[in-house]
Amino acid sequence: AAGVAFVPLDEVEEAAAVVPAVLEAAGVGGLVSSVADDLAALADLDLLLVLDNCEHVLDAVADFASRVGGSRLTLLATSRQSIGVEGERVVAVAPLMADGPQLFAARAASAGVDTDPDHPAVARIVANVDGLPLAIEMAAALTPSLGLDDLVELTAATPSTMRSPIRGAAKRQRHLGALIDWSLDRLVDVDRLAVGDLAVFEGTFTREHAAALIGSQRLTTLPELVDRSLLVADTSDGRARYRMLRTVRERVWQRHDDREATSERHADIVSTFVGLLDDGLQTDDEATVHGELLERYADLRSAHAWARRRRPELAVGLTACTYNWAHSRQIADPFRWADELGAGGHGGEPAVALAMAQARFLDGKADEALALLGQVVDRSTGRIRLAVHETIGDINLALGRLDESIDTNVELVRLSEKADDIHYAVIGLVGQAIGHRYGGRRSEAERLLDVIGSVAAVAPTDRGWCRYARAEVIGDEDVEGAADDFRVATELADTVGNRFLGGVARVSLSALRARAGAPEASIDDLVETIVEWRQRGMRSYLETSLRNLVILLHRVERDREAAELLGALDRWAEFDTFGDEAR
Structure with missing residues (x-):
């Protein structure tokens, strides 16, 4: 096009005024010429005609586009809705998530405030308003009166109340709420x-x-x-x-x-879909299911919050079907939700007691955890009953009560076979093998490896636990083979976001390297895992990892640091040392 004409249709309220506004902006038309003649003259121009903000006069714009279609004229229309004419090509404008901070800084500068576009608060403001250019401009216009932290809070709480900095803006564009209202009202x-x-x-x-x-x-x-x-x-x-x-x-x-009724239907829907996804975690499609659960997480959170207030029994069900995922992926919120249910008088529900017990155990309060589980072990049913036995076995293993741990895992396998649940059958067999290995009963541990190898495990998590058990059992005799098994377990865990399995496999691999004479290379890996355990409040696993770090420090002759860490652990630790950490 040889030229450009810009038509600000936000200043046009009536459909009949669209064509006159276009002709005026293009400089076409005379005092006595007809509209038809003027449109013919316009269509003969080699011109790019920009029609800005068309959504409120769509029919008139569509009629105009049809009348000048096929001419030399090129039309570029901006609108919240497509025009709907032949030959139209719609280009969706993505939010300005990457470029938004620069726009914010530029508009803030226009308002007299110098702002660093790389400031973390600016990125949060842009994210809070979904990267919408108009909203970014509205937020930036407030910088003379509000600090960046204030704007973060405002845009997080009520972004639709922000107003346009342009005094003459059309009514529907004076604040975000008005723009959305305008769309809803149509x-x-x-x-x-x-x-x-x-x-x-x-x-x-x-x-x-x-x-x-x-x-x-x-x-x-x-x-x-x-x-x-x-x-x-x-x-x-x-x-x-x-x-x-x-x-x-x-x-x-x-x-x-109708927010209340809608929220109830939503909570029921989330419960149904999350329950189906919980089943999917035990399949070879585990990675996809994990991704779906992450994608549904915001809705799980809001559904659980509503259910805790209005239908606690539904919240209990949500706690049950998200327990395995939350535990294995180390997601803290569901355990906090369970504590709220417990405080509200629902702590006797097996699923709630299980989640509360797991949180106590991870915080180093093993006796409290066992007491909670003891109250519900005989009343629990289904998959929660299996998870209760898994947790009792894990706690006893951490406490060095190896026989109790093994017995619990034997029962877990029996219950799992009865329920046709491969995941918990694998967990029970792995728990037995590790218990026998820590207890020095190598032949029994090796026998269990044969049983584990015969299980048709398909989920990456279950296959990872099988490799983990093999590594634990063969580590003293076949260091390279065990190291390979630990690495495979870690890789399988990472493909499905299983932080728990990945964490314990990394810790065990570090301990194996320390025993095999390569401790220096293991320290950084172990410290990385220790930091993650600490960030996630997993005190029991943090303690075991720190004891392994003592071994590594001693092996590289950093005895002073090893002694200081061991002394601190003796004052802080909840569990007795057993297994390799006691060597």
């Missing part, structure tokens, strides 16, 4: 109700999730909501995943009249 009632329901989803959701919430007959509203920029769709993997930008969701949910 929906038909059924679509407005649907988008209000869908605002309950804090994370992404699929058509299947939407159908469960609003009914399959209302799924036709999804493309309409995407077209109006009320939903964002990601179709990159062949199946659409929808999400509502947080800035939009806050306002839509605020306006929704």
Whole structure:
């Protein structure tokens, strides 16, 4: 195009005023010429015509585009909704997550405040407003009166209340809430109700999730909501995943009249889907299932919070079906939620008691944990019963009560076989093998390796535990073979996000290297794992890892540091030393 004409349609309120505004901006038209003649003259120009903010006059813009279509004129329209004419090519404008800080700094400078675009608070502000350019500009305009930390809090809490810095802005653009309200008010009632329901989803959701919430007959509203920029769709993997930008969701949910009923349906839906995903963790699709659980986590959190307040029995069920995932991935929130349920009078529920006990054990309070488990072991059922036995076996192993640990794991295998549960059968066999190995009963440990090898484990976690058990048993005689097994266990754990298995395998590999005469190379790896245990509050495993670090420090003749660490451990530790750490 030889020239450019910019038409700010946000200044146009009536559809009839669109064509005159275009002609005026392009410099076309006379006092006595007809509109048809003026449009013909416009169409003959080699011109790029930019129609900015079309969404409120879409029909008029579509009519204009049809009348000048096929001419030398090139139209570029910006809108929250596609125009819907032949020949239109829609280009979705992604949020400015990467470039947003630079835009923020530039607009803050225009307001008289110098801001470092690399400041961490700026990145948080941009993320809080979903990288929306208008919202970034609104936030930056507040820098003369609010500090960056204040803006972080404001954009996290009520971003839709921020106002435009432009005094003459159109009514719908004076604050984010008004812009979203404008879009909502143009929906038909059924679509407005649907988008209000869908605002309950804090994370992404699929058509299947939407159908469960609003009914399959209302799924036709999804493309309409995407077209109006009320939903964002990601179709990159062949199946659409929808999400509502947080800035939009806050306002839509605020306006929704049926929040309580919607929240209840949402909690039931989350419970159903998470329960199915819990089953999937025991399959060869474990990595995908783990990813799905991470993607559903925001909704799990909100569903559990609602259920704790309104339907505690549903919260107990959610605790049960997320326990294995939260424990193996070292995710702390579900254990805090269980504590809240316990404080609310539901600590006698086996799933709640199990989660509370696991948290006590990881905090080094083994006796408290065993007491909690002892109260529910005979009342627990299903997978929770298996997990209760697993935890009792783990605690006794950590306390050096090897016979008690072995007996519990024997019972775990019996129960698992009865329930046809491969995961807990593997856990029980591994627990027995390690117990016998620590107790010096090598032949029995080797026999159990043969049994473990016959189990048809398919989930990466279960295969990893099998390799871990083999490494523990053969470590003294076949250092290289054991090291390879530990590495494989670590790799399998990492592919599915299993921090627990990955952590213990790394610690054991470090201890093996120390015994094999290569302690220096192991110290950094072990320290990395120790830092992670500490960050996640896993005191019992932290203690074992620190004892292994004492061994490594001694092997490299850093005896002063080893002695200081050992002395500190003797004052701080909850558990007696056993196994390799006692050597």
